[in-house]
Amino acid sequence: MKRIKIEQKHLSALNTLIASLKNLGFLNRNDVEFAFKNFPRHEFVPTSEQNQAYVNRPLEIMKNQTISQPGVVSRMTEWLDVKDGQCILEVGTGSGWQTAILSLLVGTGTVYSIEIHSELFEFAKKNLEKFKIYNVNLILGDGGEGYLQASPYDRIIINAACNEVPLTLFEQLKENGFLVAPMGPSSQSLVLLKKTATGITEIKNQSNYVFVPLLGKFGKKRIS
C-alpha cells in the first residue's frame, strides 16, 4: 500500500476535522484515525470539491451520488469493529474512500465492494489505484444481491438507505458476523445487527442520518 504525501493546506484541514470528530465522539479509535490520515479524503472527490473535502458533510461525486460524511464513515467503521484477516462485503463503493479505510483495517483480509453505477465503479477504481491497494476487489453490480462467490462474510456494510436489509445479505453473513446499515424512509436509523445461531440481534441503533437510497432489485429506486 502506498502512502501519499499530503500538502500542508490539506493536512491542517484534515487535523482540524479529526480533532472535531473526536470532540463530537464520532472518532474514538486510533486505527480509524490512522486510516483517515493514510487515505486523505480530497483524493476521493472531484477536483472541484477538493477544497470542501475536510468539512464534515457529504459531497456530490457523480450520478447524484455522494461521498459519505466523514463522521458517518468513522461511526460505521468503528461499529463494524473490523479485525485483521476478515472478509468484508461493502454495498455501494461510491468514491472508494470507505473501501480504502476498510482495506487498511482488514490487513491480511479482503474487501469485496460492489457498486451499481459503472461511472462510479470506474471513479473508485481510479482513486484506489493511486494507493496501490491489493486486498480490494471491486465489483460492478447490484450489491443488494450480495456476492455469493466470496461469502460468507465476517462483516457487511451497506452505504445506502434501505427499508429493510435484503435477506440474501443476512444469508451471506457468518454466524457472529456484524452488518451495519442505514434503515428507514426519509431519515434513517443507523443500525448495527449481529447474526447469531438463533437469528438477528440489534446491537446499536441511532436515528437522524440521511443517506442516498439503495438502488436495484431490493432498493427504493431503480437505477437511472
Ligand code: SAM
Ligand atoms: N461510502 C461511500 C464513499 O465514501 O464514497 C459513499 C457511498 S454513497 C453514499 C452510496 C453508493 O451506493 C452510491 O455510489 C450508489 O451508486 C451505490 N449504490 C446504491 N444502490 C446500490 C446497489 N444496489 N448496489 C451497489 N451500489 C449501490
